[in-house]
Amino acid sequence: MSNKVNIAVTAGAMKGKAFSFDEHDTFIFGRLEDCHCCLPSDGQISRRHFLIEVNPPDARIRDFGSLNGTYVNGKKIGSRAKGESPEEGQKRKYTEVDLKDGDVIKVGETVMDVRVESEKAVGPVACDRCGKDVAGEIGGRQQGAYICLACRQSMQVDPAEVLRDMLAKDDGKPAAPKDGLPTIAGFRIKKRIGVGGFGAVYLAEREADKAAVAIKVMLARVAVDEDARTKFAKEIGLLKGLSHPNIVSILGSGSAGSAFYFVMEHCRGGSVADYMAANGGKLDTKVAMPIMLHALEGLAFAHGKGIVHRDLKPSNVLLTGTPTQPIAKLADMGLAKNFDKAGFSGMTVTGAYAGTPFFMPKEQLTNFKYVKPVTDVWSIGATFYNMLSGETPRDFPRGCDPMEVILRGDIVPLSNRVAGIPRAVVAVIEKAVQINTKDRYQDAGEMLAALRKVAV
Known part of the structure; x- marks a missing residue:
């Protein structure tokens, strides 16, 4: 069974309408025509009232500082104070709530039921870093390699350290010293030269000819199952064939646990x-x-x-x-x-x-x-x-x-x-x-x- 999030309108003007998500997507609710669920004549609803981000089986709702707020299981989130303009309301810290199976969303007369279909864990799921059971933390994604949130926060997530430990685990060998960098066959990582949203980039040397290369390490934020890993590797294989003077070439790639690495040509001039x-x-x-x-x-x-x-x-x-x-x-x-x-x-x-x-x-x-x-x-x-x-x-x-x-x-x-x-x-x-x-x-x-x- 694949992971899926379903949102069914059970009351209000759009009763009977249903929305289903089986991959990463967004869902916007409001009065304007660019909203995925649009109720232009409902005065209880703001122009753009809330957004739901879905990456099955996970879902999160975010109120846009609406006039009347959004209710999740009877609890009000968001909304702006009396007398505030929409622009002033949006300057408040936006409120987000993680949604789960059985949650009920209510705005005005509109009621929506949230249903989550997900594969169930067959037993405890261990963090690849510390070993604790993280089945509750990863929810429906209870398969595959995963690093718990506490480990990410405590170590400030140096992706190279994670990759080093994952490679050692795959090889059945002890990891390098705590401050050591990973060893990737044929390359020697020298230092970190950049940090991004999903990981970091390191300067490395190709052992065969001492040529400088860049190695990008990306950390998955969810549990990584083997089917998804295989499909991703296939797509990356296609990108390796993308050869053009104005595109950075991908020279190689691999993964271990929830860490993925990509060997690329090094651009000495920076960004x-x-x-x-x-x-x-x-x-x-x-x-x-x-x-x-x-x-x-x-x-x-x-x-x-x-x-x-x-x-x-x-x-x-x-x-x-x-x-x-x-x-x-x-x-x-x-x-x-x-x-x-x-x-x-x-x-x-x-x-x-x-x-x-x-x-x-x-x-x-x-x-x-x-x-x-x-x-x-x-x-x-x-x-x-x-x-x-x-x-x-x-x-x-x-x-x-x-x-x-x-x-x-x-x-x-x-x-x-x-x-x-x-x-x-x-x-x-x-x-x-x-x-x-x-x-x-x-x-x-x-x-x-x-x-x-x-x-x-």
């Missing part, structure tokens, strides 16, 4: 984010233009192969070449999408692991499962916007719910952020970050052709 920081926080158009063209060439190649990145941002555009003539390469091509598709990412929109999504387009919330090349266009456009201005296309006021900011839209024109950029270049970037997908370039190839015409 565009690093380059910006070393140059006052933004780049001159003439400096940025070759980088933008290179990035689009790599992305256009991937889109032509049917591959979507899903996590484009300045830190995922890496640089080689020389300081005066940098060559840009897109990193992590397809990794985020496939890691999430395998179910390893856990909750990425809500909860402690959710980052502020400066480079996320609206449809990544409203149409979560079906990201397309046009989604990458928004993110790469936002990356270029950031490179030239030092700002992001949206303002994220302190305290505001970032999800509500994204759903609301409100793109600030690039021309309002910075002066001196050629109008034709501004026009290309502003088209890329339009809210509606139909108003953008539909893939990186279209955007590349437009930018080439106005390149300075």
